[in-house]
Each structure stands twice: as C-alpha cells, then as structure tokens.
Amino acid sequence: MNSQEAQICHFPQKEHVLAVDVGYGYTKAVSAQGKRICFPSIFSSARDLPLAELSDGRTGHTVTIQREGLQTEHYFVGDLAVKEGRSVQYTLDDVKHKHPVHDVVLLTAVALLEPKANGKLMVGLPVDYYREQGQSLTHHIQNLSAMVSVNGGPETKIHFDDVMVYPQGAGALLVATDMPVEGIAALVDVGHKTTDCVALELGNGTSRPVQSMCISVEAGIVHLHQALAEEFIKLTGTRLPAVYTEQVLRTGRVWFRGRELDLSLFLTEARKVIARSIADRILAAWGDRADFVCRVYLAGGGVLELPELHKMLPGAVVITDPQFSNALGFLKAGVIKWCDDANSILARHKL
Ligand SMILES: Nc1ncnc2c1ncn2[C@@H]1O[C@H](COP(=O)(O)OP(=O)(O)OP(=O)(O)O)[C@@H](O)[C@H]1O
Ligand SMILES: [Mg+2]
Numbered sequence: 001m002n003s004q005e006a007q008i009c010h011f012p013q014k015e016h017v018l019a020v021d022v023g024y025g026y027t028k029a030v031s032a033q034g035k036r037i038c039f040p041s042i043f044s045s046a047r048d049l050p051l052a053e054l055s056d057g058r059t060g061h062t063v064t065i066q067r068e069g070l071q072t073e074h075y076f077v078g079d080l081a082v083k084e085g086r087s088v089q090y091t092l093d094d095v096k097h098k099h100p101v102h103d104v105v106l107l108t109a110v111a112l113l114e115p116k117a118n119g120k121l122m123v124g125l126p127v128d129y130y131r132e133q134g135q136s137l138t139h140h141i142q143n144l145s146a147m148v149s150v151n152g153g154p155e156t157k158i159h160f161d162d163v164m165v166y167p168q169g170a171g172a173l174l175v176a177t178d179m180p181v182e183g184i185a186a187l188v189d190v191g192h193k194t195t196d197c198v199a200l201e202l203g204n205g206t207s208r209p210v211q212s213m214c215i216s217v218e219a220g221i222v223h224l225h226q227a228l229a230e231e232f233i234k235l236t237g238t239r240l241p242a243v244y245t246e247q248v249l250r251t252g253r254v255w256f257r258g259r260e261l262d263l264s265l266f267l268t269e270a271r272k273v274i275a276r277s278i279a280d281r282i283l284a285a286w287g288d289r290a291d292f293v294c295r296v297y298l299a300g301g302g303v304l305e306l307p308e309l310h311k312m313l314p315g316a317v318v319i320t321d322p323q324f325s326n327a328l329g330f331l332k333a334g335v336i337k338w339c340d341d342a343n344s345i346l347a348r349h350k351l
Contacts, residue, residue: 016032016114016119016120017031017032017119017120017122017331017334017335017338017339018030018031018032018110018113018114018119018120018121018122018331018334019031019121019122019123019327019328019330019331019334020106020109020110020121020122020123020327020330021123021124021168021171021324021326021327021330022041022096022097022102022105022106022109022123022124023041023191023192024041024090024091024092024096024191024192024193024194024220024222025040025041025191025192025193025220025221025222025301026038026039026040026041026192026301026323027039027040027041027078027105027106027108027109028323028324028326028327029109029110029112029113029327030113030324030327030328030331031113031114031331032331032334032335032339032345032349033114034348034349035113035114036324036327037109037112037113038323038324039060039061039077039078039079039105039108039109040078040079040081040082040090041090041091041101041105042077042078042081042082042085042088042089042090042101042105043063043075043076043077043078043081043085043088043089043090043100043101043104043105044075044076044081044084044085044086044087044088044089045074045075045076045085045086045087046062046063046074046075046076047076047084047086059079059080059083060076060077060078060079060080060081060082060083060084061076061077061078061080061108061112061150061151062074062075062076062077062080062150062151062152063075063076063077063104063107063108063111063148063149063150064148064149064150064155065104065107065146065147065148066146066147066148066155067145067146068145068146073104075104075108077104077105077108078105078108082242082243083243088242089101092193092222094129095129095133095136097133097136097137097140097141098140103144103146106123106141106144107144107146107148107158108148108150110148110158111148111149111150111153111156111158112150119160119161120160120161120162120163120164120334120338121141121160121162121163121164121334122163122164122165122166122330122331122333122334123137123141123163123164123165123166123330124165124166124167124168124171124326124330125137125165125166125167125168126167126168126194126196126216127167127168127169127170127196127197127198127214127215127216128194128215128216129216130165130167134165137165138163138164138165141160141163142160142163144158144159144160145157145158145159146158146159162338164333164334164337166329166330166333167196167198167214168189168191168194168196168326169187169188169189169196169197169198169214169299169326170187170198170209170214170329171325171326171327171328171329171330171333172187172189172297172299172300172319172322172325172326172328172329173185173187173198173200173297173329174329174332174333175319175320175325175328175329175332175351176297176319176325177320179202179295180202180294180295181202181203182202182203182204182294183201183202183203183292183293183294183295184199184200184201184202184210184213184289184292184293184294185199185200185202185293185294185295185296185297186198186199186200186213186286186293186295186296186297187199187296187297187298187299187319188282188296188297188298188299188300188303188309188313188316189299189300189302189325189326190220190221190278190298190299190300190301190302190303190305190306190309191220191221191300191301191302192220192221192222192301192302193218193220193222194216194217194218194219194220195216195217195219195220195278195281195282195300195302196215196216196217196300197213197214197215197216197217197282197285197286198213198214199213199214199286199289199293210289212286212287212289213285213286213289215282215285217278217281217282217285219274219277219278219281220278220300220302221274221301221302221305221306223274223277224249224267224270224271224274224305224306225245225249227270227273227274228240228245228248228249228263228266228267228270229245231263231266231270232248232261232263235261236256236257236261238256240254248263248267249267249305252264252267271305271306271307271308272308274306275306275308275309275312276308276312278306278309279309279312279313282313283313290314293314293315294315295315295316295317296313296314296315296316296317297316297317297318297319298310298313298316298317298318298319298322299318299319299322299325299326300322300323300325300326301322301323303318303322304322304323328349328351331349331351332346332351335351
C-alpha cells in the first residue's frame, strides 16, 4: 500500500457523505457538514425571466445539466417551476427513478449541498418497492454523471463513488428518540403519495423488524390536493392552478374573480377524512398486532398537514423535524457505514 492509499484509508471521506430523500412531493437533502435543502420535486424547461427573480434561491432554482454526449439541459426546479414553469413535470410513477424528474431533482439537490463533492450517497425507497427496485436504483445512480450548475453558479462534476439505498420509514426510525426498551415501536411516515410503516420488536437489548407491519399504503397528502381541486371546480367551474394549492392549504382562502373564497371548513373536514382513512388502512394492515404497539412515531411532512392523525393511532408522537427525518436517518446510516469517526460526526449533528 503506498502512502496515498494509506492516507485515504486512514482519513475516510467523511465530509462527502450526502443523503437525499427524493420524495414524490419534496426533495430533502442533508450533508455530513450539516447543510439542508428542501424543494418541491418538480421541474420545467427554463425560459427567460427578469434577473432579480433568477438570483433568488428562495423562489426556486435555475439549473443547467450537461450529461456526456447529450445537449445541455436548462431547467427551472422547485418553486420556480411551480410559479413560472410551462409544461411542468412531476411524477407519481411507482418506479420513480425512471422518470426524468428523479435525476433532475437529485442532481439539483447535490449541487446545492456540496458543490465540490464526488461523494457517497444515501437514498431511500418506499418499503414496498425496496426489495424490487433497490438494486436497479443503485445501478441507476452509479451510472449517473453530469456537470451541473445551479442559480448561475460554477459547474460542478457530480458522480457518486458509492451508493446505498435504505427503506423509507426505517431511515426516520434511526433518528427517533426515547425508544422504548421493550415492546413494538412503529414509525408511520406520511408522505405526498405513500405512507410508509416500519415496526421493530424490542427486548433483551436487541431489536428485530416485524415484517408483517412493514408496509406502504398508497395514501398521502396528494389526496388532500385532489379533494381541494375537486371542491374548487365544484365552486367555480375552473381548475385551481397548482401554484395556489399550497397557499389555500396554509390560509384556507383564495381570491377568485373579485370574491374571496373561504375553503377552511372544507379543508378541516377533508383533513379529518384523509387522516381517518390513512389510520384505518394502517390499523387494518397491522391487524391484531396493532393493539400491542407501545409507541408510534409519526414522521413525514404529511403529519404536519394532518394533525388529527396522532389521535387516531394509539401511543402516537410526532418525531422531531418530521419532514427531514428520513434524510437525517439515511445520513446517519451512511456515516455509520462509511466513516471511521462516525460517533463524533453523529454527536456533532445530534443524531
Ligand atoms: N410545515 C408543513 N405544514 C403542513 N404540511 C406540510 C409541511 N411541510 C410539508 N408538508 C406537507 O407534507 C407533505 C408530505 O411531505 P414529504 O416531504 O414528507 O413528502 P414526500 O416525501 O415528498 O412524499 P413521499 O414520501 O410520498 O414520496 C407535502 O405534500 C407537504 O405539503
Ligand atoms: Mg417521503
């Protein structure tokens, strides 16, 4: 072994571990250096806009991607695509990584996190897709290589030396605090399209997954969006443009043809119905074991949208930082796998 190899082994690339949770709704990304990114998993082709709009990262991102042998691609990504994009693309496909959105949001997130890194990457998949798609996603990302520039910044070469895929929900469970010493602890991750559940049986200082309780339910916040869209059409005869969805969900109101529509009562009811249907489907899938769960950790951005849910699942508590919990759990798994000094890195990040 020459001295350079020895040095590489002795000083692992701890700063290069990244975790990206490419959700159907939002892309969440964290680095071992403590940086965080979150934006809607949406893009459109870029077009000319006033410079002030382009330079402000808070309104979304302009992204240039150059893949080998292909023409340079120019995109609006995240909020900028929602606000200004035409022919916006997002995906609800079961095999997400085969849809063009996947690579565009992944490359954008990585370029925003660590412009210099050529690193090790942790990503996730819904529990039900994990076995089928885990290998194909790993190969797909290992073959991904591009020069990327975001918000007019310098071009960065992005390629990953190592990739690991982790089940969603299991990632979030890695950052749950106050785990019971015995009994079943479950985690319910309410996402945009899917709700992922994982469960562990704890006792005698060990833990084992309860396979029959590790499931994905095809239900999430997209159903609230659909209910809102249907109600808006019923009231106005017009489609609610996507750019107003978040605003209506936050305020319950929207101006339409000189009249302010109040949808807050409708939304309160719709949230209850969707929370009830998610809880019922989880409890039905868990069957008899549901009665023996001692704690349910609630994760995913969806638990912030459905506050009723915690009353419907016995022993439920909302995890700290629920929308980032999978990304943080993936980062923790990656640091443990790839870094010699994992403990000090995890302590620094309070993981
Ligand atoms: N602070 C918040 N308050 C209310 N709702 C929120 C908040 N943050 C996120 N959400 C909502 O939570 C939903 C789910 O977010 P999350 O990022 O967990 O989904 P996802 O991971 O993209 O979806 P999936 O897991 O299905 O791929 C989003 O549709 C978003 O509208
Ligand atoms: Mg998710």
